[in-house]
Amino acid sequence: MKKYDVAVIGGATSGSFFARKMAEKGYNVLVIDRNPLEKIGTRYDIFHIGRKEFERFGIPRPVKGDKEWAFEFETNYTAAPSGKYPIKTFDPMVGLHMHDYTVLMNEWAKEKGVVFIYSASFEDFVYENGKISGFTYSTEDGTEEVLAKCIVDCSGIESIPRRKLPENALVEKFEISPEDMFYVVLKYVKFKDPDFVYNTSSTGWPFYKSWLAPQADPNGGILGIGACNSYKQAETILEDVIKTIPLPEYTIVHTEKGKTPYTRPPYSFVTDNFIVTGDSGCLTKPNNGEGVTSSMVHMEIAADVLDEAIKQNDLSCKNLWKINTLYNEKQGADFASTRALLTKIVKAKKDEFEFFFEKGHDFLQAFLDGAADGPEIKINMGQLIPALVKILGGILTGKVSFVTLKEAAGGFILSGKLKKHYLAFPKSPEGYHEWVKEADALWKKAGKMQ
Numbered sequence: 001m002k003k004y005d006v007a008v009i010g011g012a013t014s015g016s017f018f019a020r021k022m023a024e025k026g027y028n029v030l031v032i033d034r035n036p037l038e039k040i041g042t043r044y045d046i047f048h049i050g051r052k053e054f055e056r057f058g059i060p061r062p063v064k065g066d067k068e069w070a071f072e073f074e075t076n077y078t079a080a081p082s083g084k085y086p087i088k089t090f091d092p093m094v095g096l097h098m099h100d101y102t103v104l105m106n107e108w109a110k111e112k113g114v115v116f117i118y119s120a121s122f123e124d125f126v127y128e129n130g131k132i133s134g135f136t137y138s139t140e141d142g143t144e145e146v147l148a149k150c151i152v153d154c155s156g157i158e159s160i161p162r163r164k165l166p167e168n169a170l171v172e173k174f175e176i177s178p179e180d181m182f183y184v185v186l187k188y189v190k191f192k193d194p195d196f197v198y199n200t201s202s203t204g205w206p207f208y209k210s211w212l213a214p215q216a217d218p219n220g221g222i223l224g225i226g227a228c229n230s231y232k233q234a235e236t237i238l239e240d241v242i243k244t245i246p247l248p249e250y251t252i253v254h255t256e257k258g259k260t261p262y263t264r265p266p267y268s269f270v271t272d273n274f275i276v277t278g279d280s281g282c283l284t285k286p287n288n289g290e291g292v293t294s295s296m297v298h299m300e301i302a303a304d305v306l307d308e309a310i311k312q313n314d315l316s317c318k319n320l321w322k323i324n325t326l327y328n329e330k331q332g333a334d335f336a337s338t339r340a341l342l343t344k345i346v347k348a349k350k351d352e353f354e355f356f357f358e359k360g361h362d363f364l365q366a367f368l369d370g371a372a373d374g375p376e377i378k379i380n381m382g383q384l385i386p387a388l389v390k391i392l393g394g395i396l397t398g399k400v401s402f403v404t405l406k407e408a409a410g411g412f413i414l415s416g417k418l419k420k421h422y423l424a425f426p427k428s429p430e431g432y433h434e435w436v437k438e439a440d441a442l443w444k445k446a447g448k449m450q
């Protein structure tokens with residue numbers, strides 16, 4: 001039976017990144033993935049990484065001409081439900097092919113000695129003295145057992161290992177349910193006018209959670225949508241987008257579908273000898289459900305804490321706990337507050353969205369610049385007060401309902417409370433259960449994204 005320092009379940013972007021980080025620190029690392037190499041990262045084709053993220057995380061940066069590279073653009077427009085009043089933000093993006101980039105990340109991890117076993121499905125944990133000490137996995141040749149000091153779950157949205165943790169583990173074992181994920185539908189379109197080029201910007205319509213992004217073919221685009229509950233719900237809303245937004249004539253070339261978590265992460269990412277991260281840890285961005293690099297923020301912290309813990313020969317939950325507190329300080333508290341705020345404010349009706357875009361341009365510009373800039377959307381009083389005056393005008397003229405104002409105001413208050421609560425996350429597992437009671441009460445008030 002093989003023994004590793006670290007064994008990672010799931011070899012896509014998160015698994016490759018974490019494995020490489022630990023191998024760089026000198027550890028022997030195994031990654032298993034249930035897919036064969038030729039199927040790895042094939043859930044969908046095009047995804048985006050912010051241009052500045054490559055340097056920030058030290059990950060491979062494909063350039064024009066490389067097979068992983070699809071396009072780059074710098075400008076985003078965000079517009080009203082009618083398509084009018086676009087707000088321009090600067091957010092340089094690189095579009096990449098998911099399969100090719102995942103294979104590149106696998107190679108990048110292997111360069112540092114990481115061992116990959118493909119077509120190998122996690123089955124269950126193995127225990128020694130009541131603590132996780134490894135796992136079994138199945139291949140077409142049968143079942144194998146592997147031992148490791150730390151098991152890391154990078155298995156994505158199904159979260160199979162996390163959901164198989166023992167009852168006493170502090171990591172929650174919830175299944176990510178249909179109301180806690182975005183069902184994403186991507187229509188790859190080709191424009192009828194052969195001279196029409198759509199690869200220099202992207203446009204989003206937040207009322208519908210829909211967008212038109214570029215694709216590898218400059219004469220094409222990706223008409224996308226994310227909606228909770230079902231693909232049917234996403235397709236129905238997309239029909240409304242297609243009817244309402246004036247778009248250049250196109251034909252649909254093909255359609256892709258995929259799911260991404262849209263819910264709070266488990267309160268603790270660690271238990272004895274175990275860490276969860278990536279989509280299995282629900283580490284996607286609250287403003288768009290993207291998760292490739294937001295997970296890397298978590299994994300950088302996790303790799304440093306795990307390194308210390310291995311050196312101390314103590315991988316207890318208590319000794320890995322710093323992953324929770326450091327992550328909440330760096331990103332988790334901001335994501336929690338933004339998620340609660342957005343969950344409340346997107347409840348506004350179509351006409352109200354239209355009104356905000358027409359009258360609240362300066363406020364929305366500051367809001368969207370903030371969203372492009374970092375994990376927390378920072379709004380100051382100088383931006384908030386004129387916006388409130390306009391909303392008040394909207395209430396007096398019947399353009400905005402009092403209920404919407406109440407929801408939005410409640411969202412701002414709740415987001416502040418959640419941020420404070422996450423920053424006060426207990427420094428050790430002792431205060432955890434008390435902290436959870438208050439956190440549960442706040443999330444109940446936040447409700448679900450509709």
Ligand SMILES: Cc1cc2nc3c(=O)[nH]c(=O)nc-3n(C[C@H](O)[C@H](O)[C@H](O)COP(=O)(O)OP(=O)(O)OC[C@H]3O[C@@H](n4cnc5c(N)ncnc54)[C@H](O)[C@@H]3O)c2cc1C
Pocket residue numbers: 009010011012013014015032033034035040041044046047048049120121122123154155156157158160161184185186257258259260277278279280284289290291292293294295
């Ligand atoms: C349509 C769509 C578009 C998106 N666009 C973007 C974007 O532009 N930018 C962005 O940052 N994010 C985007 N996201 C989100 C992003 O895809 C995820 O956040 C990210 O891929 C998560 O990476 P991961 O490695 O944690 O999980 P995954 O990519 O899901 O990888 C999990 C891996 O674990 C393996 N696995 C699962 N179960 C087992 C098991 N039991 N045993 C062994 N192996 C197992 C799987 O085969 C898989 O390879 C998008 C999501 C969707 C659905």
